[in-house]
Structures are given as C-alpha cells and as structure tokens.
Amino acid sequence: MSDIRLEVKNISKNFGITRALKNVSFTINKGEVHALIGENGSGKSTLTNMLTGIYPMETGTFVLDGQEIHPKNQVDANNLGISIIVQELGTLSGLTVAENIFLGHEDRFIKCGIRNTQKMNAEANRLLEKYGFNNIKANKMVDEYNFEDRKLIEIVKATYFHPKIVVIDETTTALSQEGREELYKHMKRIRDEGNTIIFISHDLPEILSKSDTITVLRDGDYITTVKSADVKEEDLKKLMVGREVTGDYYRADYGEEISKEVVLSVRNVTVPGIIHDVSFDLHKGEILGFGGLSESGMHEVGKAIFGASYDREGSVVLANGTPINDITTAINNSIAYTSKDRDNESIVINESIRDNIALPSLDKLRRSPGLPFISWSKIKAFALKYALEMSVKMQGTEQFVSELSGGNKQKVVLARWIGKDSDIIVLDSPTRGIDIGVKQDIYQLMNKMRKEGKSIIMISEELMELIGMCDRIIIMKDGTVSGETMRSPDLNEHSLIEMMV
Amino acid sequence: MTEVSVNMDAERAKAHKVRMIRALLPIAGLIFVFVLFNILTGGRMISHMHLAMSQVYVTMIAAMGVFFIMTMGGLDFSQGSILGLSAIVVCYLSHYSIPLAIVGGMAVGAAVGAVNGYFYVRRKIKSFIVTICTMFLFRGLIKFLTTEAPVAGSPYLVLMDSTEFKVMCTLIVVGLGYIAFVHTKFGICLKSIGAGEKAAMFSGIRTDRMKFLVYVLSGAITGFAAFISAIKVGSVTSSGGNQLETQILIALVLGGMPISGGAMARFGNCVVGSLLYVILSSGLTMMGFSTQLMQLIQGVIFLLFVFIFADRKAIQVIK
Numbered sequence: 144m145s146d147i148r149l150e151v152k153n154i155s156k157n158f159g160i161t162r163a164l165k166n167v168s169f170t171i172n173k174g175e176v177h178a179l180i181g182e183n184g185s186g187k188s189t190l191t192n193m194l195t196g197i198y199p200m201e202t203g204t205f206v207l208d209g210q211e212i213h214p215k216n217q218v219d220a221n222n223l224g225i226s227i228i229v230q231e232l233g234t235l236s237g238l239t240v241a242e243n244i245f246l247g248h249e250d251r252f253i254k255c256g257i258r259n260t261q262k263m264n265a266e267a268n269r270l271l272e273k274y275g276f277n278n279i280k281a282n283k284m285v286d287e288y289n290f291e292d293r294k295l296i297e298i299v300k301a302t303y304f305h306p307k308i309v310v311i312d313e314t315t316t317a318l319s320q321e322g323r324e325e326l327y328k329h330m331k332r333i334r335d336e337g338n339t340i341i342f343i344s345h346d347l348p349e350i351l352s353k354s355d356t357i358t359v360l361r362d363g364d365y366i367t368t369v370k371s372a373d374v375k376e377e378d379l380k381k382l383m384v385g386r387e388v389t390g391d392y393y394r395a396d397y398g399e400e401i402s403k404e405v406v407l408s409v410r411n412v413t414v415p416g417i418i419h420d421v422s423f424d425l426h427k428g429e430i431l432g433f434g435g436l437s438e439s440g441m442h443e444v445g446k447a448i449f450g451a452s453y454d455r456e457g458s459v460v461l462a463n464g465t466p467i468n469d470i471t472t473a474i475n476n477s478i479a480y481t482s483k484d485r486d487n488e489s490i491v492i493n494e495s496i497r498d499n500i501a502l503p504s505l506d507k508l509r510r511s512p513g514l515p516f517i518s519w520s521k522i523k524a525f526a527l528k529y530a531l532e533m534s535v536k537m538q539g540t541e542q543f544v545s546e547l548s549g550g551n552k553q554k555v556v557l558a559r560w561i562g563k564d565s566d567i568i569v570l571d572s573p574t575r576g577i578d579i580g581v582k583q584d585i586y587q588l589m590n591k592m593r594k595e596g597k598s599i600i601m602i603s604e605e606l607m608e609l610i611g612m613c614d615r616i617i618i619m620k621d622g623t624v625s626g627e628t629m630r631s632p633d634l635n636e637h638s639l640i641e642m643m644v
Numbered sequence: 645m646t647e648v649s650v651n652m653d654a655e656r657a658k659a660h661k662v663r664m665i666r667a668l669l670p671i672a673g674l675i676f677v678f679v680l681f682n683i684l685t686g687g688r689m690i691s692h693m694h695l696a697m698s699q700v701y702v703t704m705i706a707a708m709g710v711f712f713i714m715t716m717g718g719l720d721f722s723q724g725s726i727l728g729l730s731a732i733v734v735c736y737l738s739h740y741s742i743p744l745a746i747v748g749g750m751a752v753g754a755a756v757g758a759v760n761g762y763f764y765v766r767r768k769i770k771s772f773i774v775t776i777c778t779m780f781l782f783r784g785l786i787k788f789l790t791t792e793a794p795v796a797g798s799p800y801l802v803l804m805d806s807t808e809f810k811v812m813c814t815l816i817v818v819g820l821g822y823i824a825f826v827h828t829k830f831g832i833c834l835k836s837i838g839a840g841e842k843a844a845m846f847s848g849i850r851t852d853r854m855k856f857l858v859y860v861l862s863g864a865i866t867g868f869a870a871f872i873s874a875i876k877v878g879s880v881t882s883s884g885g886n887q888l889e890t891q892i893l894i895a896l897v898l899g900g901m902p903i904s905g906g907a908m909a910r911f912g913n914c915v916v917g918s919l920l921y922v923i924l925s926s927g928l929t930m931m932g933f934s935t936q937l938m939q940l941i942q943g944v945i946f947l948l949f950v951f952i953f954a955d956r957k958a959i960q961v962i963k
Contacts, residue, residue, distance in 0.1 A: 449846075451845075451846065469850075470845060470846060470848055471848045471849070471850050473848075474847075474848035475848070480846065482846065487840070487842050487843060488842055488843055488846045489843065489846065490840075490843055491836050491839045491840040491843040491844060491847070491907075492839070492840055492843070493839040493840060493906055493907055494835065494836060494839045494840070494906070494907040495907065498832055498835070498836065498907065499847075501832070502832065502836060502844075502847040502848070502849075503847050503848045505829040505832065506829075515828045515829075516823075516827045516828055517827060517828060517829055517832075543907070559847075
C-alpha cells in the first residue's frame with residue numbers, strides 16, 4: 144500500500160473571467176498535516192471547496208486512495224471520507240447541537256421514518272464527552288453557544304467519523320488562543336491515527352510549527368511543495384509573493400514621544416452585558432491598540448466609539464467638545480470605523496465598488512456646494528482614485544464588491560475611509576484573514592497615517608501585530624480594562640497574555 | 645498572457661451583454677406589447693390612446709412612491725387604501741378650495757405612511773405585515789365613510805379633468821422624483837439600505853429616519869395621485885383605489901424592478917413598468933377578455949417577470 148492519500152491531477156477552475164486554478168497537480172500523503180498557503184485569491188479555498196463538494200468540479204480529477212472521486216455535495220464528500228471546518232460559522236442556527244453534528248447523516252437514527260432523538264442526543268453527548276467538551280450539551284440549541292464553542296461543535300462534526308481527510312480552512316484566525324490549542328490537539332490526534340489534514344492559514348509561524356508539508360499556490364498556479372522542516376518563514380513569504388519581501392513589516396521606530404494633545408476622550412463607557420466602565424484618551428498621531436480574548440469586550444469598544452452600540456452609557460467626546468452618540472455624527476466628525484464583521488457592517492456587499500467608496504463622502508462630491516445635486520463624474524473619479532491608491536484588484540469600479548476576495552474587500556473598506564480623510568480611524572481586526580502582502584500594505588498605510596497626524600485605534604486578536612504597531616496597548620478582560628503597556632522592543636506576547644487571562 | 649486577456653475581454657463583454665438584455669427587456673416588452681395589441685385590435689388602441697392612457701397617470705405616480713420603498717427593501721400593500729382615503733378627503737375639501745384639497749389629500753396620505761413607517765421602523769414589524777394590516781384598517785374606514793353614498797367632490801374638480809393637465813402633473817411629479825433619485829444622494833442611500841441595511845448604517849446613513857420618511861413620502865405621493873384620480877371620477881365609492889397595490893407591484897416587476905430592491909433598482913423601472921402594465925391591461929380589455937381571464941394572464945406574466953428579475957445573488961427574505 145502506498146503512502147499517497149490524495150492525488151490532485153490537473154485541476155482547473157474558472158469563475159466567470161477569473162481563472163481561480165490553472166492546471167494544479169500535487170499529492171498529499173497519509174498521516175500528515177499538509178498546509179496550503181498562498182495570498183488571497185491564490186486558489187486555496189477554491190481547491191478545498193471543490194474537494195469537499197461545495198463547488199462543482201470543472202476539469203481535472205481528484206484521486207483518493209487510488210479511486211477517482213467526484214464529490215457532488217458536502218454529504219457526499221463526507222461519505223467518501225472528506226470533511227471540512229470552514230472559516231466562518233459552519234453550524235446552522237435554530238438546530239440543536241446534536242442535529243448539527245449529524246446533519247446529513249440522520250439516517251442511522253431513523254427507524255420507520257421516525258427519528259430517535261434520544262438516541263441521537265446520547266450519541267452526540269458521548270462524542271462531546273470523548274472530545275472533552277463537557278460544557279456543550281447535545282440537546283441545547285447551537286444559538287446558546289458563542290462563536291468559540293460553535294467552532295468546537297464543528298470540530299466534532301467534521302471529525303467524529305474518522306474521515307480520511309479533514310480540511311481546516313482558516314479556522315484559527317477566528318479562534319482565541321485556547322480555542323486554537325484545542326484545535327491543534329485534535330489535528331495531532333487525527334494525524335496520529337494515520338489520516339490527513341489539509342490546513343489553510345495565513346499565520347506562517349503557525350503553519351511552520353503545526354504542519355509537516357507545505358504546498359504553495361500563487362494566482363491559481365501550483366508553485367512547489369516543501370517539507371516544513373526545510374524552510375523558514377522568509378522562504379515561504381518569498382514563494383507566496385513571488386519576490387523578496389522587502390522593507391519593514393511592522394513599524395521600526397521605538398521611543399517616539401506620544402503627543403500630549405488629546406483628540407478623543409472616552410469616559411465611563413458601559414454597554415450592558417458587554418463592556419463596563421471603560422475610560423481612556425486617544426492622542427494625536429498615536430496608534431492605540433486593544434487586545435484581549437475575543438469575548439473580552441474589546442470589539443464593542445470600537446463600536447461604542449463610533450456611536451454604534453445599543454444602549455451605551457457614558458461619554459465619548461472629541462477635543463472640541465462634540466459628543467459622539469450616533470454613527471452619522473461620528474462620520475461627520477471625521478471618525479472612521481472598520482468592523483470585524485466586514486461583510487455585514489463595513490461594506491455593502493451587493494453594491495458596486497464605486498458606491499461603496501463614495502457613500503460616506505457624498506456630501507463633498509456635489510456639482511456645486513450648497514445645492515443637493517451630486518456629480519456622477521466626480522463620484523466615478525473619486526472611487527477610481529482611491530481604489531487604485533489601495534490597488535484593489537478589480538475589473539472596474541462598477542464591479543460588485545461581492546465578487547472580490549476577502550483581502551480586496553478590505554482594501555475597498557480602507558479606500559472609502561482614506562477618501563473620506565478621517566482623522567480618527569478605528570480598525571477592528573483589519574488584517575483578519577488577509578495574506579502577508581496586503582497585511583504589509585495595511586501596516587505601512589497605518590504608519591503613514593500616523594505620521595500625518597491621524598490617530599488610530601487598532602483592535603486585534605493577534606498580539607504580534609499589536610506589539611509591532613502600537614504606541615500603547617490596552618488589554619481588556621471580562622469587559623473591563625485589565626492593563627496598559629507602552630511601546631517597547633522588550634514587549635512580548637507572554638506579558639500581554641498574563642493580563643488577558 | 646495575451647490569451648488570458650482576450651478571454652477576459654470576451655467574458656466581460658458577455659457579462660455586459662447580459663446586463664444590457666436585463667435593462668432592455670422591459671422596453672422591448674413595452675414596444676412589443678404596444679405593437680401586438682395594435683395589430684390585434686386593428687389599430688383601435690392607437691386611435692383611442694387617451695382612453696388607454698387614462699389609467700396610467702395614477703398608477704405611475706403612485707408606483708414611484710412604492711418604487712422608493714421597494715428600492716430600500718420594503719413593501720407596501722396599503723397603497724390602494726391610501727388612495728381611497730385621500731380621494732375622500734380631496735372630495736370633501738374640494739368644496740372649499742382646490743389647493744386645500746390637494747394639500748389635504750397629500751397630508752392624509754403622508755399620515756397613513758407615517759403609521760406604516762412607525763410600526764415598521766420603531767416597532768420593527770415586517771413591512772408587508774404592517775401594510776397589509778393598514779390596508780384592511782383603512783379600507784374599513786373608507787367603507788364606513790361611504791356607507792350612505794359615495795363621497796362626491798365639487799363640480800369644479802371634474803372640470804379640471806383634461807389629458808394635458810394630467811400629463812403635466814405626472815411629468816412634474818415623475819421629473820422631481822427622477823432628479824431626487826438619480827441626481828441627489830437620495831437614490832444611492834435608498835439602494836444601499838436595500839442592499840445591506842446594517843452596512844448602510846455603518847456608512848453614516850440614518851437608516852431608521854430614512855425608512856420612516858420614505859414611507860411618509862410615498863404616502864404623500866399617493867395622496868397626490870388621489871387628486872388625479874378624483875378629478876377623473878369626481879366622487880369616491882367604497883371600492884376607491886381597490887387593488888391599486890397589486891397593480892403597482894405588477895407594474896414595477898414588469899418594469900424590471902428586482903423584488904428585493906437594492907443596487908439593481910433603476911428609476912426607469914417605475915416609468916416603463918407603469919406604461920407596460922397599463923397597455924397590457926387596456927389591450928386585454930379592448931380584446932374583450934373577461935376580468936377573470938385577464939387576472940389569470942396577468943398572474944402568469946407577473947410570475948414570469950419575477951422569475952427573470954429576481955436578484956438571486958442578493959437573495960433574502962423580503963421584509
């Protein structure tokens with residue numbers, strides 16, 4: 144018996160005019176964690192989505208253990224021994240935990256057309272216990288659990304039947320440290336059982352430490368497959384981008400004085416059930432970081448500043464005394480906000496790039512000031528200018544945002560606020576699910592804006608980028624501020640984690 | 645590399661073509677239906693054009709208000725009742741002064757729109773539920789007010805009835821609507837709310853205020869349409885404005901309006917749609933079809949157009 148689990152043979156796939164995969168071939172072995180890396184739009188997810196039956200196949204074949212396979216849908220893929228844990232929520236609301244775990248495989252509990260719910264719940268509870276997730280109960284609705292726990296449910300769902308291949312698609316970016324550890328534990332178990340994991344992540348140190356083999360894709364082309372032990376992070380970056388990654392990644396400066404000038408002061412802000420009594424000042428030209436576990440309330444701080452929180456108490460006041468209590472006032476007073484939930488809150492997905500970029504700036508794109516008439520030529524020029532400045536990969540500004548990849552969507556979001564020329568920029572998880580090339584662009588952009596005297600609040604679950612970019616870092620825990628540190632070359636993740644947990 | 649770019653150009657041209665077909669289909673349909681009925685009725689339609697068109701003014705004006713509502717992802721089934729109620733007020737007030745009657749009709753329409761808007765926006769009840777409720781509620785009121793006899797307007801009202809006057813009024817209203825929708829930020833804001841309300845709010849649009857005001861505006865516009873309807877008939881019976889809401893809905897869908905609203909909505913939808921609907925229905929009447937058969941035919945055409953124009957990428961349950 145050979146060691147080869149899966150052969151990918153001459154796979155191609157087009158989405159309209161986009162060639163997502165071009166004749167990709169490589170092999171994946173048994174008992175390994177096989178990482179798939181590449182920049183946004185390189186075709187990683189397209190490949191795994193075809194393998195798991197989410198997208199239909201076009202040309203080429205998958206050979207699993209010597210058998211050619213054509214998965215028609217996810218259940219079909221499951222039956223062939225392939226499962227997937229996706230980046231976003233993969234559990235269905237309104238169903239119980241057990242119903243989610245056995246979705247598509249209820250047959251084994253059905254007798255004469257009647258489902259034996261008790262038996263199904265008992266089986267689900269047995270699995271949850273076996274995985275060590277004792278706080279999750281099979282008969283509860285999944286909606287009662289938070290994002291983190293729902294991911295754990297997905298782990299059970301994807302692996303309980305000992306599949307031959309488990310695809311883990313950028314799941315870790317959405318997880319906190321504890322959640323990741325849990326996932327790593329199960330990845331190791333699956334590998335030790337002789338099965339295979341296809342691991343997609345943008346976090347290169349994570350890739351290097353958790354995978355055995357790495358395959359690199361770039362713009363839909365297969366580049367190479369390497370052993371993790373033989374390469375360093377720099378080599379991978381080079382392979383992914385196709386050129387040497389030069390210049391600074393994070394900021395290089397240390398010991399710069401923060402301006403005394405306060406541009407925004409937040410006092411005793413409370414959002415019932417989420418954050419409690421948060422106060423801080425934001426200075427001119429400063430990058431202020433917020434770190435913590437995803438449930439620590441730090442994401443709500445961004446919303447509260449932007450006037451988007453429901454039932455907020457306390458005050459958010461600008462230097463000139465203007466109170467910020469709603470979104471429109473915030474935007475009119477030069478505050479920008481990018482949400483962690485990009486597709487629902489940062490950008491109107493089913494609308495053109497042009498309208499999205501111009502939307503907050505419409506008042507200055509009039510034919511003549513004083514009259515309410517907007518100028519379409521100004522809008523077009525405006526959108527094009529900032530889309531190009533952010534180098535959004537697009538066919539034109541008329542293209543709908545829904546057709547762009549994650550990184551490009553984020554660029555459109557940033558283009559909109561750069562166009563608006565806001566002075567206070569609140570960035571919630573700006574680099575979430577984004578590849579290093581774009582990440583570097585975003586970091587450089589932040590640095591540039593800082594030097595122009597703009598103030599930035601950066602909320603992130605990635606401690607390294609907070610350490611690398613921020614003048615000051617505030618750590619949140621259980622909805623309150625639990626610590627604050629200044630920028631320093633000696634700062635490391637451990638000292639921050641201590642404040643977080 | 646060149647091969648790829650050629651391929652891309654071809655694909656782009658294809659996508660462009662599909663969009664063009666979508667945009668042109670209602671206009672082509674309009675011409676086709678017009679020519680078809682003229683042939684079938686032996687030119688009777690074109691010679692009785694003012695008769696065929698007599699319906700279009702009310703439908704088009706009211707459809708414009710609903711077009712705004714549907715663009716932002718809402719629905720309104722209470723239009724018929726608004727028209728009926730406003731027409732009653734117009735008739736009452738016309739005995740005192742015509743300008744007062746116009747203002748009064750629009751105010752009543754706006755008030756009903758405000759009731760719709762209040763329950764939809766403030767109480768967060770889905771718009772089709774709210775407007776179905778107000779449809780029944782105000783239809784009841786209309787029936788109560790017309791129990792004894794139809795409400796008759798001042799004789800001066802009917803004297804104003806002329807095709808020129810109605811065309812002029814329609815042109816002014818639709819023209820103002822066009823400028824607001826295409827040349828101010830009103831249109832972009834409505835489309836953004838329809839395409840993604842939360843993201844629109846996070847872009848600085850006061851979505852709740854906007855939604856409320858659009859319902860008020862639409863009510864006022866239909867209130868004006870009630871004036872046009874009143875000068876045509878001169879009185880209001882208990883069935884005044886009956887089924888206007890379905891006529892508007894069919895007209896908009898025939899005009900290529902995506903039923904879930906959003907960025908694909910075009911102002912032309914309400915103009916072309918109203919014309920198409922009116923020619924279709926008066927053509928069928930001239931052909932001598934019974935009302936029942938006409939409803940059947942209209943139903944089939946409605947379903948067909950919804951099928952073609954549903955924006956499946958943006959599919960969501962209509963609120």
